[in-house]
Amino acid sequence: xxxxxxxxxxAILIVNAMSRRxxxxxxxxxxxxxxxxVRLIDSHAVHEPEEMEPTVKAAIAKxxxxxxxxxxxxxxxNVDFFxxxxxxxxxxxxxxxxxxxxxxxxxxxLDSAVDAIANGQRxxxxxxxxxxxxxxxxxxxxxxxxxxxxxxxxxxxxxxxFGYMLWAVRVAFxxxxxxxxxxxxxxxxxxxxxxxxxxxxxxxxxxxxxxESQELDSGDIVIxxxxxxxxIRLAWSWFATLLKLSAxxxxxxxxxxxxxxxxxxxxxxxxxxxxxxxxxxxxxxxADACIEVAAPRDPNPTG
Numbered sequence: 399x400x401x402x403x404x405x406x407x408x409a410i411l412i413v414n415a416m417s418r419r420x421x422x423x424x425x426x427x428x429x430x431x432x433x434x435x436v437r438l439i440d441s442h443a444v445h446e447p448e449e450m451e452p453t454v455k456a457a458i459a460k461x462x463x464x465x466x467x468x469x470x471x472x473x474x475x476n477v478d479f480f481x482x483x484x485x486x487x488x489x490x491x492x493x494x495x496x497x498x499x500x501x502x503x504x505x506x507x508l509d510s511a512v513d514a515i516a517n518g519q520r521x522x523x524x525x526x527x528x529x530x531x532x533x534x535x536x537x538x539x540x541x542x543x544x545x546x547x548x549x550x551x552x553x554x555x556x557x558x559x560f561g562y563m564l565w566a567v568r569v570a571f572x573x574x575x576x577x578x579x580x581x582x583x584x585x586x587x588x589x590x591x592x593x594x595x596x597x598x599x600x601x602x603x604x605x606x607x608x609x610e611s612q613e614l615d616s617g618d619i620v621i622x623x624x625x626x627x628x629x630i631r632l633a634w635s636w637f638a639t640l641l642k643l644s645a646x647x648x649x650x651x652x653x654x655x656x657x658x659x660x661x662x663x664x665x666x667x668x669x670x671x672x673x674x675x676x677x678x679x680x681x682x683x684x685a686d687a688c689i690e691v692a693a694p695r696d697p698n699p700t701g
Contacts, residue, residue, distance in 0.1 A: 403519060403520045404519060404520070405463060405486060405488075405515065405516075405518055405519060405520055405692050406461075406462035406463040406486060407435065407436060407437055408436075408437045408438075408439055408461060408462055408463065409431075409436055409437070409438060409439065409461055409462070409463040409464060409465050409488065409515070410438065410439050410440045410441065410442075410457040410460065410461040410463075410464050410465070411427065411428060411431065411438050411440075411441040411442070411465045411467070412441075412442045412444060412450075412453055412454060412457060412464065412465065412466050412467070413427065413441075413442070413443050413444065413466075413467035413468065413490065413492070414444055414450060414466070414467060414468030414469070414472040414492070415443045415444055415445045416444075416445065416447065416468075417467070417468040417469045417472055417492045417493050419492040419493075421443065421445075423467070423490075423492060423508060424441075424443040424467070426508070427467060427490055427508060427512070428441050430508065430509070430512045431465070431512055431515065431516070434512050434513065434515070434516035434517070435516050436465075436512075436515060436516050439460065439461050440457070440460075440461075442457075450472070450475075450476065451476070451479075454466065454476045454479050455479055458479055458480065458483055458485045461485060462484070462485060462486065463485060463486040463487075463488055463515075463692065464480075464485055464486070464487065464488065465488040465489070465490060465515060465692075466487070466488070466489055466490070467489070467490030467491075467492045468490075468492050468493060469491075469492060469493020469494060469495070469496070469672065470493055470495060470496065470497050470498050470534070470535060470671035470672045471493070471670075471671050471672045471673040472493070473489055473498050473534055473535075473671065474498070474532075474533045474534040474535065474670055474671035474672075474673070475671075475673065477525060477532055477533070477534045477689065478531070478532045480689045480690075481525070481532060481685070481688050481689055482688070483689075484690075486520060486690050486691065486692055487689055487690065487691045487692070488514075488515045488691065488692035489502070489504070489511065489691070489692070490508060490511045490512075491504060491505070491506045491507075491508075491511055492508075493672075494605070494672075495602075495603075495604050495605035495672065496605060497535050497536060497600065497602035497603055497604065497605055497671070498534045498535040498600060498602070498671065499511065500601075500602040500605065500607070501535055501600030501601045501602045501614060502514075502521075502600075502614070502691065502693050502694070503693065503694045503696075504693075504694060506605075510694070513694070514692055514693060514694045515692045517695065518692050518693050518694050518695055519692075519693060519694075519695050520690045520691070520692070520693075521614075521615070521690065521691050521692075521693035522615065522687045522689070522690050522691075523614040523615050523687065523688075523689060523690075523691055524599055524614060524615055524616065524617065524684050524685060524686050524687060524688065525599060525684075525685040525688055525689060526597060526598075526599035526619050526682070526683070526684060526685070527681075527682070527683040527684070527685050528597070528668065528670065528675075528676050528680050528681070528682060529676060529680050529681055530681075531670075531675065531676070532685060532688075533599065533670045533671055534599065534600070534671060535598075535599055535600040535602065535603070535671050536596055536597060536598050536599065536600055536602070536603040536608075536609075536671060537596070537597040537668050537669060537670040537671070537676075538594065538595065538596050538597070538603060538604075538668070538669050539576075539594070539595050539597075539662060539666040539667065539668045539669075539678065540573075540576065540592065540593055540594035540595055540624075540666065541573050541593060541594050541629075541632065542594060542603075542604065542669055543666070543667045543668060543669035543674055544572070544573055544667075573593070573629065575591055575592060575593050575626070575627040575628075575629075576591075576592060576593075576662045576663060576664060576666055577589060577590075577591060577592075577662060577663040578590050578591070578592040578595055578623050578660075578661075578662050579659075579660070579661040579662065579663070580621055580623075580653050580658060580659070580660055581658065581659035581660075581661075582653055582655050582658060583655035583656060583657060583658070588651075588653065590623060590625045590651060591625060591626055591627045592623040592624060592625055592626070592662075593624050593626065593627070593628070593629060593631065593632040594623070594624040594632055595621060595622065595623040595624070595660075595662075596608055596609060596620075596621070596622045596623075597619065597620075597621055597660070597668075597682055598612045598619070598620040598621075598622060599612070599614065599619060599620075599684070600612060600614055601613075606636075606639060606640060607639070608622065608639060609622050609652075611652070615687065616684075617656070617684060617686050617687075618654045618655060618656060618684055619654070619655065619656070619657075619658065619682050619683065619684040620652055620653070620654050621652065621653045621654075621658060621660065621682065622650050622651070622652045623650060623651050623652075624649055624650055625649065625650065625651050626649070631649055632649075634649060635649035635650060656683065656684050656686075657681065657682070657683045657684075658681075658682045658683075659679065659680075659681055659682070660678060660679065660680050660681075660682050661678050661679035661680075662678040662679075665677055665678050665679075666678045668680065
């Protein structure tokens, strides 16, 4: 693990009020951060998508630490602005899956996130890159993007992970397996049938620990594929993952490297931390130790 240091005691808070819990907990988060000893230079509840980027950029220019509250998509879409800056990136997990927070060891609890910001430490971590675009935690192709692309907003907002699971059953009937082609660091091409593939900078995806071997400061990116053509096999892989059964290893194949090429036939949409932003073919890279985050002193990931 990389070297760590104390966190700044001054920060700007920015909450995506469009996230699942953002509007409801903005004032609570502000009060708890202040009570924990974090001096808030400013705080913003952002209600319009186009306001998020300029608000974050302005905050980074003024504060030693910027706290962003939202779901995985909000966090990942704003992480680019911290690259090459001295400002610490801190998070409040206010979404549905909160995979990045779980990867960091914060979990999805507001109090634990506030504690990490007030009493935690700096941690320098890697970011993933897809065709030059940074992402914080994980991307996926296959069934997961199909769910993300079609799930009704109200189902996601009010039922959370259970809503995702209900929708997954429905869209599974429309899904077809695909041919996955991975070209590794040594330019060797690997071809497999797959029903899902994850591009992992962190351990969690969809709120579940899927890539146990990965670390946020590993210096590598991981592609993990659920191989085969059967949706029953995919369901079994997820079941084995949830119960942490060793049988999961028989359903997945992994490739690791600094720069990998990824293609699929037919072409597949890619969701990055829950947001559809790319389509195969793509180049997958690791941006080594490129930002500092607020992390707990004793990470204890939850799945």
